[in-house]
Amino acid sequence: MRPFAIGLTAALAVAVLVPAAVLSAPKDAKPAAAAAAVDAKSREAGMKDAPPLVTAAGVACQVSDARLIGADKKTNTSYYEVACQEGMGYAVVAKKDAAPQAYNCLETAAVGADGKDSGLKCLLPANADPKQGLKPYLAKAGAACDLQNARAIGTGNNNSFFEVACKGAAGYIVQIPVPMKLEGTLANSCLLYDETGNISCKLTDRATQLQIADTLSAAANNGCAVKDKRYILSTKTDNYFEVSCQDGKGYVLQQTAATGALARAIDCANAPGGAECTLTDSRAAKTEQAGLYTSLAKKAGFDCKVEKYGLLPSDDPKKEVVELKCSNRPDGGIGVFAPTENRVYDCVTSELNGYRCSFTKPDASFPRLWADLKAYNKASCEVSAARIIGRTDTSGFVEVACADGLPGWVLSYPLGQASPKPNELLSCLQAKGVGGGCKLPTNVKK
Structure with a gap:
């Protein structure tokens, strides 16, 4: 920020x-x-x-x-x-x-x-x-x-x-x-503005100006009895305040500058870069939040002991989209958590559904792709490379290359499902009309 x-x-x-x-x-x-x-x-x-x-x-x-x-x-x-x-x-x-x-x-x-x-x-x-x-x-x-x-x-x-x-x-x-x-x-x-500068505010004092944080906190309606507060920073569109609560929790309050209204209240564990909390123990908050995401991921059928997480943009204030890095497995995923929805996309299907993993190395997904090939009796193609090549309204397509240098394949997956099985296996010849066809080096005819 x-x-x-x-x-x-x-x-x-x-x-x-x-x-x-x-x-x-x-x-x-x-x-x-x-x-x-x-x-x-x-x-x-x-x-x-x-x-x-x-x-x-x-x-x-x-x-x-x-x-x-x-x-x-x-x-x-x-x-x-x-x-x-x-x-x-x-x-x-x-x-x-x-x-x-x-x-x-x-x-x-x-x-x-x-x-x-x-x-x-x-x-x-x-x-x-x-x-x-x-x-x-x-x-x-x-x-x-x-x-x-x-x-x-x-x-x-x-x-x-x-x-x-x-x-x-x-x-x-x-x-x-x-x-x-x-x-x-x-x-x-x-x-x-610095209160001691020759350009500063005299008509209202700093304590009075900070009363807006109480108003924003009340609008958040999250049960925070404000203990302390501070102004953090302003951008071209928003102002940011921090409040600590009597129960030990803390929030960053994002205010829309043009209207003065609360845009959102962000738990200190998820505070954006540049607007981190200092009035509460954000490390403890992050540890607690990681435990929550571990529990939510497990309920969604994705066994991940969360050691690191990062929030992604969400078009619904009641829905959190979170990238997860796991300490108990090499591949992570993208969690979508809401009151009516809990799902975790692995890093193969997440990109097909519009979310890209950054914590997980690409080769961490190769074992999953190889397992899907085995289901089609293609165990000889140990996956050595992969890329997303296109999607339709209902399916996404992943090109894979084989470690033995022989021609690879294209796997089709249904969209909107957390960890789906492929619904079709295509050769590169059959998939030539999908997103420009196969382009991994071992899949392109010399």
Whole structure:
């Protein structure tokens, strides 16, 4: 499993605080004190001057409202607020003979060091709740968030950074390209960021953020009374948490990032690579699980003392598909275990049914194939090589070569059965229309 790389080092290097000039308007500026003070004259001046300034500042904003905040005659600087038809509003600083600069309303909402509001705080009705402007970006990034609070962190050369707090304790750092646009937006869990870094979450603490693990554990409904929990990692599509339980068991909880819902709860004994358990004794869990698979395999008629196992993908959350390596026999198999089904395919028929053994060497299956040849009075063909050559809706075909160098054979097996006997024996001539026919060296005519 590969964690999702988000370039934190670079992000930390470029993120900067909002310039002090944004947090307090110059003394000569005359900002409106409240929304009611946004009069027709300031709006008229704003709607006349601000739209071209917004464009010149490189901001993607179709201006729906604007006001002139004030002007500083000493520095030839004018200050405007604009509201956009979609997304966040901005404060625009326009200085003579310099390119205008735009700061989003979350940045200008920050309280100054003196505890007072910024002179450029957004007051237009459309900008009254500037955090709402982040919703389109969260949706674009695929973050499931019922937005409760937000703050601006800082802006670098390439990206702006925001923190959002969501209902249910989840939180994200939202990274938006400069100038702000939907394309390229990322939203990463607060848990990915060091609490002491200059890009980190302050609206919710780590303990609060980890409450999601309790919610996911409850959704798993596996009887786990959570004792301890931790965040493990995130990929592009999922977040992973570990919980240990009061009864000594433990689970990895896989959360779908796009919805915030539990995808699956994985016993620590079966934790995927890169997301192993550390809060519980995973070695003991694996030993216990191996014993369980030994018992299940025996019930399915496959005598295997499991010394190693590996989970394979399953299209049914109630069905486990497991490769088994046995300590009491050279060949292993693929176990399919479910409430209504217990079967183990040996490594010959497993591949015919869509599962490939990796723990078992190919020649470990040769004795089984030779035994099947003997049933057709072909004991002289001691199997020296084998390969799958094709299948139909009902049967799979295995080509075998003989150790004495004489022409080999093709065995046909019925599909969907754990360890079936062959239902047909074909010569290579008879099987020439199956999957391109025989191709093992001793079976090909010189």
